[in-house]
Amino acid sequence: MQQNVFEAELRSAGYTQIESKALDPKPANIEHVHDYDIRGMVLDGVFIVTQGDQSVTYRAGDIFAVPAGRRHSEEIGLHGARILVGRKY
Numbered sequence: 001m002q003q004n005v006f007e008a009e010l011r012s013a014g015y016t017q018i019e020s021k022a023l024d025p026k027p028a029n030i031e032h033v034h035d036y037d038i039r040g041m042v043l044d045g046v047f048i049v050t051q052g053d054q055s056v057t058y059r060a061g062d063i064f065a066v067p068a069g070r071r072h073s074e075e076i077g078l079h080g081a082r083i084l085v086g087r088k089y
Contacts, residue, residue, distance in 0.1 A: 001061065003084055006041045015039055015086030022082050023047070028075040038066045040085035046077025 003020075010018050020043065028050065040047075042058045049056055049064050051072045058064050066072050068088075 001041065001063075003041070003043060006063070006084060007086075010039060010086035013039070013088070015088045018084070018086040020082065020084050023076045023080055025078050025080050026076045028073045031071050031073045033069055033071050034066070034087075035068055035089075037068050037088040038064075038085060039088070040064050040083045043082040043084055045079055045081030047081045047083055048075040048077070049073075050075070 007018055015037075023045070028048070031050075041063050042060055044060050047058045047064065049058065049066065049072055051066065051070055056064070
């Protein structure tokens with residue numbers, strides 16, 4: 001899916017604060033929770049999301065989601081990642 005198409009889908013689904021982020025490589029961060037839904041697409045690199053006991057590796061073109069209130073952590077691959085992400089309150 002193209003970036004502009006995904007961004008339009010986010011907006012139509014009520015996601016706000018849509019932004020593109022360049023992320024440096026890093027090991028998993030501390031498990032945490034947000035008070036908003038997150039939906040994003042990996043534009044480049046590797047982005048790993050762990051929710052509960054399940055880790056999923058996302059690569060360019062893959063879409064990820066974390067619902068509000070869900071404990072999770074993220075890890076960025078060896079070469080970093082670029083993601084497009086929206087928040088829904």
